[in-house]
Amino acid sequence: MRFCVKCGKDVEKTLDGLCTECYLDGRQFTSLPHHVDLEVCAVCGEYYLGGKWVPSSKKNAVEDFAFENVTVLNGNRIKCLESFSEEQDPRTFLATVISEVSIEGAEVESEASTIVRVKNTVCKRCSRIQGSYYESILQVRSEERALDEDTMEQVVNMVMSYVDQQSRINRQYFISKVEKMHGGVDFYISSIALGRTIAKIVSDKYSGENKESAKLVGRTPDGQDMYRITYLVRLPEFKAGDVVLWNNKHYKLVRVFGTGGRIISIKDFKEITVRRSDMSALKVYRKKSELGNATVISGGPPEIQVLHPSNYSAVDLRVPEGAIIGETVKVVDIDGSMYYVP
Numbered sequence: 001m002r003f004c005v006k007c008g009k010d011v012e013k014t015l016d017g018l019c020t021e022c023y024l025d026g027r028q029f030t031s032l033p034h035h036v037d038l039e040v041c042a043v044c045g046e047y048y049l050g051g052k053w054v055p056s057s058k059k060n061a062v063e064d065f066a067f068e069n070v071t072v073l074n075g076n077r078i079k080c081l082e083s084f085s086e087e088q089d090p091r092t093f094l095a096t097v098i099s100e101v102s103i104e105g106a107e108v109e110s111e112a113s114t115i116v117r118v119k120n121t122v123c124k125r126c127s128r129i130q131g132s133y134y135e136s137i138l139q140v141r142s143e144e145r146a147l148d149e150d151t152m153e154q155v156v157n158m159v160m161s162y163v164d165q166q167s168r169i170n171r172q173y174f175i176s177k178v179e180k181m182h183g184g185v186d187f188y189i190s191s192i193a194l195g196r197t198i199a200k201i202v203s204d205k206y207s208g209e210n211k212e213s214a215k216l217v218g219r220t221p222d223g224q225d226m227y228r229i230t231y232l233v234r235l236p237e238f239k240a241g242d243v244v245l246w247n248n249k250h251y252k253l254v255r256v257f258g259t260g261g262r263i264i265s266i267k268d269f270k271e272i273t274v275r276r277s278d279m280s281a282l283k284v285y286r287k288k289s290e291l292g293n294a295t296v297i298s299g300g301p302p303e304i305q306v307l308h309p310s311n312y313s314a315v316d317l318r319v320p321e322g323a324i325i326g327e328t329v330k331v332v333d334i335d336g337s338m339y340y341v342p
Contacts, residue, residue, distance in 0.1 A: 029101050031071050032114035038065045039119055043126035053123045053171060059085060062116045066095035070112060078102055081109060091118045125171050132176045134188035136195030136229040140202060141184040143237045151206075151235065152185050158205065159187055159198055166194065192229050199231035204258035207279045208235040236279065241288030243332050243341060246274065250285060250334055252341055266332065266339045269320040286332050291341055294331045306331065308338060 038061060039048040046053040047061040050068065063083035070080075078100045085095040096113045122130070140155050141147060147155075156178060167173045177188040189195040196212070203210040211234075214227045238244050242253050243266065251263035251272075260276045274282070294306035294315070301319050306329060308315050317340040319325065330341040 028110060028112070029073050029108065030097070030099050030110040030112045031073060032066065032069055032097065032112040035115040035117055036065065036069050037117050037119045038062060039121045041123040041126055042120040043122055043130070046123060048121075048123070053125070058118065062093045062095055062118070063097075066114055066116055067097045067099075069114065070097055070099055072099075072101055078107065085116070088115075092116070093118070125174060128190065129174055129176050132188065134176050134190060134228075136189045136192045136231060138187040138189060138195050138199055138202070139184065139230060139232045140186075140235065141232065142235045146182050147184040147235065151239070152180060155202060156180075156185060159202065162198060162201065163189075163194070192227075195229060195231050199233050202235075203233045205256070206233075206235045206239075207256045207258075207261060207276060208233050209280075236282070238282050238284050239288065242284050243286040243291065245283045245285050246281060250332075250339075253282065264342055266334065266341065269342055285334075292331045292333070293328045294338070295328050296325055300325055304329070304340075306338075 040046070040058075040061070041048075041053065044053075045055070047056045047065070049056065049061060049064055056064070062085045066085070067080045067083050080097060081100050082098040083095065085093040087093055093116045094113060095116045096111060098109055098111050100107055101110055138159070140152075142151070160175065160178075163173060163175050172190060173194050174190045175187050176190065177186075179186040179188075187195075187198070189198065199210055199212070202208065211232045213230050213232075215230070216225055217228045218226045220226055238253055238256075240253055240255055244251055244253050244263065246263060250266040252266060253261060254264050254271070255262040256279075258276070261274045261279055261282070262271060263274060263282075264271045292309040294309050294317075297305045297307060297314060299305050299316075301321050301323050304317050304319055304325055306315050306317055307313070309331065315338045317329070317331070317338065319329075319340050320342055323340075323342065331338050332341050333339075
């Protein structure tokens with residue numbers, strides 16, 4: 001049995017000759033430096049907390065950073081009970097952290113304060129973006145002479161939306177530059193892996209052809225070759241809504257997806273699936289924008305009568321069961337005969 005040199009009480013064990021109560025009495029168990037510097041990116045506004053850049057309000061960042069810098073003098077820190085700060089000027093805060101620590105099984109509160117100075121810097125991601133950094137290029141082209149404006153906008157929106165989502169998981173993912181040109185659009189991408197993924201997404205979406213090529217651009221400090229990868233996605237001429245030829249028959253291309261496409265016969269309205277490997281055999285007969293509009297005179301499924309869009313003669317058209325017929329319908333001329341386009 002031992003005794004406390006301060007109060008004289010007999011105890012099982014002592015800390016520096018004192019019982020637990022006397023040892024805890026009046027002691028400070030946490031400390032903070034006189035001041036700490038909190039980095040904030042002047043470009044994106046994120047704060048460097050916990051070894052990474054994160055979005056935060058200034059007040060929360062200041063208080064979280066103060067707690068992050070607390071040192072426990074003895075025992076193990078359990079949790080932060082409270083943090084608060086007082087703004088001295090827009091870049092300087094007096095932050096106080098009240099922590100709960102465990103000392104020999106006893107939980108005690110300890111308070112420490114520091115001056116948090118908010119310092120502007122530029123994070124690695126923003127520095128790379130400003131420097132137009134990229135590891136891969138995605139080139140999107142068309143089998144036609146030029147990528148049409150609507151498709152180009154769809155591709156740009158799809159790619160930018162995907163990268164925005166992925167950057168929330170990995171902030172090193174970004175697009176440093178987008179170049180639209182007459183023949184298509186180029187994306188300058190921060191990562192080779194991200195470029196490869198986006199190329200596959202675009203080629204799957206439009207059932208396009210995907211190729212890649214590598215260019216040696218230097219060496220790493222440890223002597224490894226550094227490559228820049230260019231991904232070329234060539235989109236087919238056809239798009240959903242076009243009338244196409246397949247196996248010498250006319251179909252409307254209903255849908256394009258990663259594993260192929262869905263087409264419907266112009267003549268008997270039967271739908272079939274075309275495998276991805278066979279999609280290149282589709283040939284455009286009439287683009288969606290080139291289809292005619294015929295005014296409906298009378299009738300309903302399975303047959304309607306319309307005015308021929310060129311000579312205004314009455315034409316009988318077969319339509320599929322369940323078709324919703326409005327004032328006009330889409331039609332196409334095949335070998336001098338008019339057909340309803342479902």
